[in-house]
Amino acid sequence: MAPAPQFGPIAVDAMGGDEGTAEVVRAVRLAFETLDNLEGIVLVGKERLLRRLIKVAGLEDEERISIYNATEVIGMDEKPIQSLKQKKDASMLKAIDLVREGRCKAVVSCGNSGSLVAAGTLRLRPMEGVERPAMAPIMPAKEKHFILLDAGANPVAKAEHLVHNAILGSHYCRIVLKIANPRIGLLSNGTEEGKGNALIVSTHELLKRISGFINYHGLIEGLQMFSNEVDVIVCDGFTGNVVLKACESLVSSMQDFLKKEIKKNPVRLAGALLSQGTYRKMKDQLNRDRYGGAPLLGLRGYILKAHGASNKFAIMNAIRVAQEVVRCNLNERAQKDIMKVNRILRATEIESLTVS
Amino acid sequence: MAPAPQFGPIAVDAMGGDEGTAEVVRAVRLAFETLDNLEGIVLVGKERLLRRLIKVAGLEDEERISIYNATEVIGMDEKPIQSLKQKKDASMLKAIDLVREGRCKAVVSCGNSGSLVAAGTLRLRPMEGVERPAMAPIMPAKEKHFILLDAGANPVAKAEHLVHNAILGSHYCRIVLKIANPRIGLLSNGTEEGKGNALIVSTHELLKRISGFINYHGLIEGLQMFSNEVDVIVCDGFTGNVVLKACESLVSSMQDFLKKEIKKNPVRLAGALLSQGTYRKMKDQLNRDRYGGAPLLGLRGYILKAHGASNKFAIMNAIRVAQEVVRCNLNERAQKDIMKVNRILRATEIESLTVS
Secondary structure, three states: OOOOOOOOOEEEEOOOOOOHHHHHHHHHHHHHHHOOOOOOEEEEEOHHHHHHHHHHOOOOOOOOEEEEEOOEOOOOOOOHHHHHHHOOOEHHHHHHHHHHOOOOOEEEEOOOHHHHHHHHHHHHOEOOOOOOOEEOOEEEOOOOEEEEEOOOOOOOOOHHHHHHHHHHHHHHHHHHOOOOOOEEEEEEOOOOOOOOOHHHHHHHHHHHHOOOOOEEEEEEEHHHOOOOOOOEEEOOHHHHHHHHHHHHHHHHHHHHHHHHHHHOOHHHHHHHHHOHHHHHHHHHHHOHHHOOEEEEEOEOOEEEEEOOOOOHHHHHHHHHHHHHHHHOOHHHHHHHHHHHHHHHHHHHHHHHHHHO | OOOOOOOOOEEEEOOOOOOHHHHHHHHHHHHHHHOOOOOOEEEEEOHHHHHHHHHHOOOOOOOOEEEEEOOEOOOOOOOHHHHHHHOOOEHHHHHHHHHHOOOOOEEEEOOOHHHHHHHHHHHHOEOOOOOOOEEOOEEEOOOOEEEEEOOOOOOOOOHHHHHHHHHHHHHHHHHHOOOOOOEEEEEEOOOOOOOOOHHHHHHHHHHHHOOOOOEEEEEEEHHHOOOOOOOEEEOOHHHHHHHHHHHHHHHHHHHHHHHHHHHOOHHHHHHHHHOHHHHHHHHHHHOHHHOOEEEEEOEOOEEEEEOOOOOHHHHHHHHHHHHHHHHOOHHHHHHHHHHHHHHHHHHHHHHHHHHO
16 A cells, blocks of 8 residues: 555646647656655546556556546637536546545646636636636746746736736745745836836736735836846736747747758758757757646646646656645645735725725 | 929937937938938937038038937936926927928937837827827748837727727838738737637727728737738737837847857857858848838828937938838828728727617
């Protein structure tokens, strides 16, 4: 018998990723080989297929692995709410249910983001005092990484949501990037007081009021994004999604452009081979597998969204991050701050009503 | 005597750029050397200094150059509205006044963007049927350039403003990028119908209704930004500003990173030297001097905003673009479409009032 789990196992959605169930099982093997004290993994997917793949991976004697049967998969192009209604037996939903029922502590999934956000919000529910979850990817910058949130879970955000993002992002940053007192920046179209749209102006005022809970650096603009002036960048899910994807698109176009130019001429090609260490370093720095997934912060339980095209390294790293947030009790830590900050927000609201 | 100007001279703000008045005069010399049929340049700045610099540049016999005295300069960090009130004799304002009074057709300025937007809007006024101007930089992508608007002039936009941006951007694209039927995309957090915030949802509906006036491709997401799927990307000034600057920040961080890595090792350095043609091509592609400036579209007159750090090539190219939009009558062409489209927008509004 394996020792009784102290923190609880992690549910891994074995379907829905572009690389298929076999890659997920390989990731689980890698996780057992790499991570210390991994307590347990529940693989959620087609039972017979999983049994076979576990055997292929030589994991049939690993007592910490169990299987939870799910027969359906939500496709990448399916509409979130519709998919939730129509595919009751989807692996993603059954994995989330394991957390809802307290049988697992966290979910790792490479599936459809929209469905994951919708299912997470509806089935796990936001934590007390929080209305909407936020997707919090880790991004590479000049010297070190930073956290961007929200990257798309909540495209129509209120100031209060962004304040919660600042608190959640701050706690997550401490755990995952090991930065003791992370600097928080609010993304705007300029750094001067008064810059931004109505959402930014009111969020900025609220963030200044809760300086006891976060290390608020103030407004930042796009130009400061990749220069490591702050460790956590807070924005609404619309802006965050557009910026994140635009940057991905820029990097990929630049890479295509360089590849094409290098091939045009043998001298350039030789030069590129000699300096390939540089490119490799750059690729390492930009490698999104390193942190594996972005958590959906602010729910009653942990959901780690890994990229649809995740390979075993990315999935293993998402399992690692899931394990870390579970062990460090991210939600419990954040919950206390959220409750206190909400009291300040309520007081501010009453004050502004009295004044106006 | 020079022949009577057919299109009117261009006012060039000789102060306010980081590189100083001398660089602006050098740019003017370059413009006369390079551009065909340049009708006239009015240099706006300190008269004595300008006389001296014109002599140094060997332009004292150039009859197409005149000087308009201005004694003050608006600094890069000054607050827009305040600067307009306090510096009545600022070069930027006097240059704009030349256009307002019909003595010049366009302004080129490297000065403070916020002040330029405020002064342009207040002194030139938006064209008939338009409420707010839009800043429209030209951006490099995988194969060719595209136009992004609004990049920050109007951070709190309405759907109607974005519709006007689509029309203005479409006409500008025809002139400056020589694309006959430019494809227009609306920037959102996903491409499925219904994606986006309230502004995007209503703008998308309106853009579909005016398909006779623009080649509307539909919603695009950040991932498509640099892949040349569309020629004009429409967004509000908050999103546009954040995305534009984030991409600038990303490119500059990547360049810093590569430089540092290359210097770490002599083999890499040698390789980089051999493959430098590739880097040079990339630098060319990313070179913002190529189009020199971003116009502020939608005003009664043309304002070209060149980057604060513009060198003579960038300023010369901004003069070239100014000359092109003047000659092609950008505003007259766009004005007709704006009036027709506004009638469609009014009808849509009445319809929705009747339905609801």
